Amino acid sequence: MTASDLARWDIGLPLPEHRFPNEGIAIVVLTNGTEGTNEKVTNEIEALLFPPAADPAAPAALMSIQTLFAQLQAGRLARSVMTEALDAYFSEQLVSDFASSLRPLGTTVTVTQTRTDLPTLQL
Numbered sequence: 001m002t003a004s005d006l007a008r009w010d011i012g013l014p015l016p017e018h019r020f021p022n023e024g025i026a027i028v029v030l031t032n033g034t035e036g037t038n039e040k041v042t043n044e045i046e047a048l049l050f051p052p053a054a055d056p057a058a059p060a061a062l063m064s065i066q067t068l069f070a071q072l073q074a075g076r077l078a079r080s081v082m083t084e085a086l087d088a089y090f091s092e093q094l095v096s097d098f099a100s101s102l103r104p105l106g107t108t109v110t111v112t113q114t115r116t117d118l119p120t121l122q123l
């Protein structure tokens with residue numbers, strides 16, 4: 001039975017299908033989960049099959065994030081490299097709170113990008 005055959009079944013439930021004809025792939029997910037579960041599972045499968053293109057700016061951005069994390073652990077931010085909005089966000093009290101909660105975690109080993117659909121952070 002093909003995915004197209006399955007999609008034609010009249011089982012009384014919505015049966016969304018994501019088709020990728022150029023790749024010869026169709027994704028059909030059957031679930032008894034709550035509303036949105038089907039779409040979430042389908043999107044996760046799609047992300048595994050079609051990972052996003054590599055972002056050439058990602059290594060520099062990840063290094064900036066790792067640097068900011070280390071600065072927050074130490075309680076000292078390099079404010080001169082931050083945007084005005086980010087500088088205003090990090091009050092002295094907030095930086096102190098971050099330092100007290102992040103310092104016990106120890107040195108960061110690596111920072112990994114897990115999503116590409118979020119707004120970028122501008123330091």
